[in-house]
Amino acid sequence: MTTTLNLRRQITDYGARIMATLATLFGLFWLVWILWTTVSNGLPALKWSLFTQMTPPPGADGGLLNAFVGSIIMSGLAVLIATPIGIAAGTYLAEYARNTRLGETIRFVNDILLSVPSIIIGLFVYELMVRQMGHFSAIAGAVALSFIVLPVVVRTTDEMLQLVPSSMRESALALGVPQWKVIRQVLYRASMAGIVTGVLLAFARISGETAPLLFTALNNQYWTTNLGEPMANVPVVIFQYAMSPYEFWHALAWAGAFVVTMLVLLLGLVSRALLLRKKVNV
Amino acid sequence: MFKSYFALAMDGPNKASSHDRHDKRADMLFSLVVKGCALLVLIALLGAAFSMLWGGREAFATFGWKFLWSSDWDAVQRKFGALVPIYGTLVTALIAMIIAVPVSFGIALFLTEIAPAWLRTPIAAAIELLAGIPSIIYGMWGLFVFVPFMAEHVDPWLDENLGALPVTGPLFQGAPIGLGMLTAGIVLGIMVIPFVASIMREVFLTVPSEIKESCYAIGSTTWEVVWDVVLPYTRSAVIGGIFLGLGRALGETMAVTFVLGNAHLLSASLLEPGNSIAATIANEFTEADSPIYLSSLIALGFLLFVVTFVVLAVARLMLMRLAKRAGENKQ
Amino acid sequence: MSVSLFSRFKKQAAVLGFTTLLAAGSVHAADISGAGSSFVYPILSKWSASYNAKTGERVNYQSIGSGGGIAQIKAATVTFGASDMPLRPEELEKAGLAQFPVVIGGVVPVVNLPGVKAGEIRFTGPVIANIYLGKITKWNDPAITSLNPKVRLPDQKITVVHRSDGSGTTFNWANYLSKVSPEWKTKVGEGTSVQWPSGIGGKGNEGVAAYVNQIKGSLGYVELAYALQNKMTFTKVKNKSGHFVDPSLETFQAGAASADWTEQPDFYEVITDAPGKTSWPITASVFVLMYKQPKDAARSAEALKFFKWALEEGQSDAQSLDYVALPTRLVEQIEAYWAKEIR
Numbered sequence: 001m002t003t004t005l006n007l008r009r010q011i012t013d014y015g016a017r018i019m020a021t022l023a024t025l026f027g028l029f030w031l032v033w034i035l036w037t038t039v040s041n042g043l044p045a046l047k048w049s050l051f052t053q054m055t056p057p058p059g060a061d062g063g064l065l066n067a068f069v070g071s072i073i074m075s076g077l078a079v080l081i082a083t084p085i086g087i088a089a090g091t092y093l094a095e096y097a098r099n100t101r102l103g104e105t106i107r108f109v110n111d112i113l114l115s116v117p118s119i120i121i122g123l124f125v126y127e128l129m130v131r132q133m134g135h136f137s138a139i140a141g142a143v144a145l146s147f148i149v150l151p152v153v154v155r156t157t158d159e160m161l162q163l164v165p166s167s168m169r170e171s172a173l174a175l176g177v178p179q180w181k182v183i184r185q186v187l188y189r190a191s192m193a194g195i196v197t198g199v200l201l202a203f204a205r206i207s208g209e210t211a212p213l214l215f216t217a218l219n220n221q222y223w224t225t226n227l228g229e230p231m232a233n234v235p236v237v238i239f240q241y242a243m244s245p246y247e248f249w250h251a252l253a254w255a256g257a258f259v260v261t262m263l264v265l266l267l268g269l270v271s272r273a274l275l276l277r278k279k280v281n282v
Numbered sequence: 283m284f285k286s287y288f289a290l291a292m293d294g295p296n297k298a299s300s301h302d303r304h305d306k307r308a309d310m311l312f313s314l315v316v317k318g319c320a321l322l323v324l325i326a327l328l329g330a331a332f333s334m335l336w337g338g339r340e341a342f343a344t345f346g347w348k349f350l351w352s353s354d355w356d357a358v359q360r361k362f363g364a365l366v367p368i369y370g371t372l373v374t375a376l377i378a379m380i381i382a383v384p385v386s387f388g389i390a391l392f393l394t395e396i397a398p399a400w401l402r403t404p405i406a407a408a409i410e411l412l413a414g415i416p417s418i419i420y421g422m423w424g425l426f427v428f429v430p431f432m433a434e435h436v437d438p439w440l441d442e443n444l445g446a447l448p449v450t451g452p453l454f455q456g457a458p459i460g461l462g463m464l465t466a467g468i469v470l471g472i473m474v475i476p477f478v479a480s481i482m483r484e485v486f487l488t489v490p491s492e493i494k495e496s497c498y499a500i501g502s503t504t505w506e507v508v509w510d511v512v513l514p515y516t517r518s519a520v521i522g523g524i525f526l527g528l529g530r531a532l533g534e535t536m537a538v539t540f541v542l543g544n545a546h547l548l549s550a551s552l553l554e555p556g557n558s559i560a561a562t563i564a565n566e567f568t569e570a571d572s573p574i575y576l577s578s579l580i581a582l583g584f585l586l587f588v589v590t591f592v593v594l595a596v597a598r599l600m601l602m603r604l605a606k607r608a609g610e611n612k613q
Numbered sequence: 614m615s616v617s618l619f620s621r622f623k624k625q626a627a628v629l630g631f632t633t634l635l636a637a638g639s640v641h642a643a644d645i646s647g648a649g650s651s652f653v654y655p656i657l658s659k660w661s662a663s664y665n666a667k668t669g670e671r672v673n674y675q676s677i678g679s680g681g682g683i684a685q686i687k688a689a690t691v692t693f694g695a696s697d698m699p700l701r702p703e704e705l706e707k708a709g710l711a712q713f714p715v716v717i718g719g720v721v722p723v724v725n726l727p728g729v730k731a732g733e734i735r736f737t738g739p740v741i742a743n744i745y746l747g748k749i750t751k752w753n754d755p756a757i758t759s760l761n762p763k764v765r766l767p768d769q770k771i772t773v774v775h776r777s778d779g780s781g782t783t784f785n786w787a788n789y790l791s792k793v794s795p796e797w798k799t800k801v802g803e804g805t806s807v808q809w810p811s812g813i814g815g816k817g818n819e820g821v822a823a824y825v826n827q828i829k830g831s832l833g834y835v836e837l838a839y840a841l842q843n844k845m846t847f848t849k850v851k852n853k854s855g856h857f858v859d860p861s862l863e864t865f866q867a868g869a870a871s872a873d874w875t876e877q878p879d880f881y882e883v884i885t886d887a888p889g890k891t892s893w894p895i896t897a898s899v900f901v902l903m904y905k906q907p908k909d910a911a912r913s914a915e916a917l918k919f920f921k922w923a924l925e926e927g928q929s930d931a932q933s934l935d936y937v938a939l940p941t942r943l944v945e946q947i948e949a950y951w952a953k954e955i956r
Binding site: 354355356357358359425426429430433459460461539540543544545546555561564565566567568569570571576 | 677678679680681683684698772777778779780781801802803804805806807808809812813814815816820823824827828
Binding site for chain 1: 305306308309311312313315316317318319320321322323324326327328329330333334337384385386387388389391392393395396397405407408409410411412413414415416417418419420422423426427472475476477479480481484485488490503504505506508509519522525526528529530532533534535536559560563564567568580583586587590591
């Protein structure tokens with residue numbers, strides 16, 4: 001009796017282990033396939049001039065320098081705007097309003113904000129900024145992107161803070177440490193890995209967003225770092241070039257896609273390495 | 283239950299003793315700042331929702347409730363209805379979740395309990411990379427690589443083997459063109475996996491190892507530990523992760539647009555092309571040539587809001603019931 | 614020690630702030646910006662680059678779709694808009710806009726039939742309309758075989774491919790079908806997107822081209838450059854004068870030249886189904902929209918200078934990218950129109 005039960009438990013366990021392994025392989029399979037597509041199309045088009053020259057008209061040689069710089073400026077600015085606000089809002093949800101009606105409402109609202117199609121965010125910021133200013137601008141693009149970063153940061157901060165065992169709060173508070181110091185020095189440290197992961201996920205997400213930029217930052221054929229002007233950015237350039245009939249623009253689009261993907265990969269690895277080192281230090 | 287700890291600490295003996303005013307003021311200020319930021323989130327959404335309701339008012343006023351169940355989408359006659367995009371959105375998101383939830387759970391299980399320690403970090407990083415791939419690349423890969431694959435290998439097989447059966451039949455009939463709701467659902471599923479998996483993994487890791495170790499000590503198998511201990515312990519966060527994924531699946535635009543077929547047709551077969559709300563907006567927004575057309579597209583966006591709202595509300599209700607039942611079981 | 618998250622962000626903030634400062638430092642002279650039709654995006658960016666090399670002026674044109682171009686010029690967020698579909702003179706009047714064509718292109722039917730070469734299949738407008746209406750469903754339908762006695766057509770379903778996104782290409786295609794088929798006109802009509810009676814939708818020319826290349830027995834429509842660059846199997850179409858013609862720069866030119874531009878105010882003229890022995894029936898032109906009395910007159914004048922240069926000296930650029938430059942007579946009419954209408 002017990003042996004059959006044990007046997008069944010063992011078989012279930014083996015089955016689960018095999019299924020879990022297969023699931024992981026399944027996930028990795030797509031990753032490899034998609035990466036392979038990007039690499040095999042992007043690598044042949046990868047030249048040094050990609051990083052030193054501007055986006056070309058059809059028929060001429062060129063690179064994506066202005067687009068890379070524009071994307072970095074706007075994404076960086078978006079993260080800069082959204083992260084402090086998002087962490088603060090997440091903190092409020094997890095530490096001040098965990099079971100209150102307002103907290104529940106904001107959490108709920110945030111979940112919806114997460115799944116709003118990015119094109120709608122683009123429209124909203126278009127009405128909010130572009131129409132008011134009378135022209136397209138990089139700053140409007142950055143604000144649109146920050147609306148995409150914000151809910152991700154709120155969500156992860158909230159989740160991660162909630163997972164910090166309450167014993168940590170209690171012991172710190174019992175020592176007479178004021179709450180804001182507890183949050184900053186104890187809770188943020190305990191949940192930093194998760195929050196940074198959230199920020200990175202958000203950054204990864206905006207690195208390829210076309211729709212919110214099309215109606216805010218537009219795009220620019222030329223080099224500019226002026227935040228008040230339309231600014232070049234990689235996703236829109238990839239999109240426009242990929243939809244064009246010309247082979248050399250396709251090649252540039254794939255090269256751009258390749259670089260963005262590799263950048264995201266690198267970013268993930270670096271942040272991971274940093275997190276690991278931190279953990280050892282602490 | 284948690285908030286009471288703070289309340290206790292505030293009202294406790296510390297309150298009267300050594301706290302100076304500075305700390306209290308800082309506490310106050312900090313709580314105001316975080317509250318302000320949280321309210322900003324609320325305002326952002328209300329602003330976006332209102333601007334869409336405002337933009338869509340003409341469509342709602344013109345078509346009334348019919349907008350919801352009319353399958354018309356005729357820019358020339360200027361008659362619009364949202365049925366086809368709503369249907370396509372729900373079906374593709376459903377397919378995506380059917381694929382993504384079990385796979386993500388398997389991945390999280392593998393990464394927290396099964397894989398050897400040296401393998402965990404690289405594989406977790408690889409899965410998360412899947413989330414970093416821009417959706418336009420999913421779209422390009424989908425269009426140029428995955429659609430032909432589906433057309434040649436998967437669709438004909440489904441049509442032959444499942445298309446003739448009585449129950450699944452209507453779901454899998456159709457010309458093997460490779461694009462359609464099934465393809466879109468699969469691509470969405472792949473896109474959602476890393477989100478759900480990485481959250482599941484994160485929360486599985488938060489289960490105190492004492493609890494898990496004591497279970498192992500009394501002879502539990504890995505599966506039993508995960509199913510009976512880890513999962514109940516992390517349930518709310520796991521469901522939260524699933525809904526984060528669902529949210530992404532509902533609103534995903536670029537990748538879907540490339541593989542869905544973008545036809546305003548209502549069909550039971552998953553192999554037939556369909557349309558989704560986000561894809562319709564992305565496809566047609568830049569070329570909408572009449573105010574009512576534009577307004578209908580924005581109204582669609584508002585409906586996506588509502589669909590998401592309903593999905594999340596149902597999920598919350600279920601969660602509350604689950605939590606209640608769990609509470610009863612404990613007693 | 615406390616490595617708080619905030620202090621980390623402060624560091625990042627400092628770095629990024631510095632970048633932003635750098636950004637603000639390098640302000641350029643006011644650029645001319647335009648947006649709209651994706652069809653003219655390649656040629657306008659080419660013209661812009663050539664013009665930039667010559668004069669140093671920077672004209673930034675971005676493809677956001679014709680509808681987007683119209684909306685943006687009406688919102689005055691750009692100096693000029695570009696659209697594949699002309700606006701009616703009344704509508705221009707209301708918005709205070711001027712309109713003129715800048716370049717000619719054309720829409721081309723493409724098929725995927727193994728063994729059939731480009732230019733072998735012959736279509737008439739009504740036959741195409743009936744296929745798109747879903748009335749002709751097989752390649753060996755008598756209506757098609759009678760036009761193509763020399764080609765062996767298979768007993769295969771025709772998969773109709775159309776644009777899923779609203780587009781000027783669709784506008785010209787549907788406009789042509791409305792002109793040649795009364796049934797199309799009443800049932801479907803013309804517009805940047807229509808309620809398709811049948812078929813599947815690809816996003817952009819590129820999406821349609823990809824679907825046609827992948828699906829055997831399919832029929833779609835793309836702009837000439839896509840058909841040529843992707844080496845697709847285009848077809849002959851019978852024009853208004855009863856001749857079967859191949860799509861090419863010459864037949865497009867003939868189509869544009871035979872259209873009468875003087876009859877309509879503001880160049881309001883859709884040049885599909887043009888008369889003339891060698892005219893391609895689905896020829897299309899792209900229009901630029903500008904304010905008659907712009908707020909920023911200096912910028913507007915710069916934009917006009919750019920278009921003057923492009924119309925007079927941009928022909929070789931146009932040809933290298935499979936576009937047709939406007940006939941000289943039309944360019945003169947446009948310049949007269951500028952002098953009269955735009956300040």
